[in-house]
Amino acid sequence: MKRTFLLFTMLTTPSVSLADNAVNVVSWGGAYSQAQDDAFNTAFEAQTGISVNMVDADDPAVPLQAQILAGNVTTDVASLGYSDATRLCDENMLMLIDPATLRPAPDGTAAVDDFLPGGLSDCFVATDVYSTIIAYDESKFPENPPDSLADFFDTEGYPGRRGVLKEPRFTLEMALMADGVPAAQVYEILSTPEGLDRAFAKLDTIKDDAIFWEAGAQPPQLLVDGEVVMTQAYNGRIFNAAVDDGKPLKVIWDGQIYEMDGWVIPKDAPNPDDALAYVTFSTDAQALADFAMQISYGPPRKSAASLVGNYKDTDIPMTPNLPTTAQNMANALAFDNDFWVDNLAQLNERFAAWLAS
Structure with a gap:
């Protein structure tokens, strides 16, 4: 299923019509959004039947806040930095996300114990670590x-x-x-x-x-x-x-x-159940490892580290190039x-x- 890539040209979001069983995901564009598309979206659509619309923004917090203040929320999931996520959460603009709804590590460790410090907060689930x-x-x-x-x-x-x-x-x-x-x-x-x-x-x-x-x-x-x-x-x-x-x-x-980027779900998201399904799927240990093989940002879950392989289709191992690798964190x-x-x-x-x- 082919995904749609849209571009913000205004502070407020253009009207985007979402069908049932679809999620509108606002992210940073360029190689970053492409890596998310390759790591998350194809598999998510195949497993759930829910289509994903990727929407690019220079700073996703700006159009997301504009939508919320205008009472016209078309975003289901947005990629934000930790500080913006905390601010919007404190202002009661985001949905609370219970860590118990997130997938455990492959060995059964609960997500709350598997994410790195700072990877989870009331409204935020980390997707990557950059430095x-x-x-x-x-x-x-x-x-x-x-x-x-x-x-x-x-x-x-x-x-x-x-x-x-x-x-x-x-x-x-x-x-x-x-x-x-x-x-x-x-x-x-x-x-x-x-x-x-x-x-x-x-x-x-x-x-x-x-x-x-x-x-x-x-x-x-x-x-x-x-x-x-x-x-x-x-x-x-x-x-x-x-x-x-x-x-x-x-x-x-x-x-x-x-620092970390991660997902948030705005209050009044058009498809909150599908949005949570997307967040849960894309923050699974394997999905985060797949993302780290597309771009040199580390997975924020401990269990994902051993699952990271080579960069894209090359023979270049990604592990030495990630902020979260043990020796790089010394x-x-x-x-x-x-x-x-x-x-x-x-x-x-x-x-x-x-x-x-």
């Missing part, structure tokens, strides 16, 4: 390549320009970890004046060598163009540039900061949305002042 990492051009370091977050800040041992995200989030955390703060203590220390001073002092050590970026497509291009030798980046962008485009780019997993930090909700405004001001100084 902000350090990447480098391996052709620039044929001997003794960098392998730690500290190396990113070592411009004497590893000379060259650095690509730095032009905002405090991720950047301040990485500065503290590079300065020796254990991942488990980062947000505690960042909550103090002394910790903030320490983070900015660490950033001072690379400021003169920094090229600041804002869009996710920029870091791999900065590396490929030779404008930087190392950069903060999003892991999926570097994987695609290296594997799909054949560029000599490598990921340093030390100090990665990981010094990983879970992004703390609550900290940034409370502190983003004031730290944006301080970061802007630091940039201008």
Whole structure:
């Protein structure tokens, strides 16, 4: 059965007519939605007879909230980041999802015990884990390549320009970890004046060598163009540039900061039963492993890790390329949305002042 791909061109959703036994799924488009289509939708339609309409949006939270506020909900399931899901759930816009309705792990472990911390909340079921990492051009370091977050800040041992995200989030955390703060203590220390001073002092050590970026497509291009030798980046962008485009780019997993995307179901969804069936099916351990073989985002269920094989139809194993792989998580930090909700405004001001100084 062929699925329909639609595109949002307005903040409110165009009228989409849904037949019975169909779900309208709003996601991020591009390779991400294609991976969901390949991993989830064909099998779901074959097993349930429920058709899936994939709808693309630059940020699914925007049209979803617009629909809810307008009282014209056409979305059944939407892919959101954890922070947006939490916000809309707190505003009573989303359906509660009982973890007991989700499929257990293959060995019978309940879903609530199988998902990684943060993978389940009142209205949210995670589908993938992605991360902000350090990447480098391996052709620039044929001997003794960098392998730690500290190396990113070592411009004497590893000379060259650095690509730095032009905002405090991720950047301040990485500065503290590079300065020796254990991942488990980062947000505690960042909550103090002394910790903030320490983070900015660490950033001072690379400021003169920094090229600041804002869009996710920029870091791999900065590396490929030779404008930087190392950069903060999003892991999926570097994987695609290296594997799909054949560029000599490598990921340093030390100090990665990981986040999750996942499904939500809006209140007043046109087909809530089919929506829940879709969420349940697509967050099964095998389905999540299938998704991780299409795109370099890790499965948020522990039991899915051993089920991950090669990337698409290649001989490239995906496990070493996923944020959730055990060795890649050795010094990983879970992004703390609550900290940034409370502190983003004031730290944006301080970061802007630091940039201008």
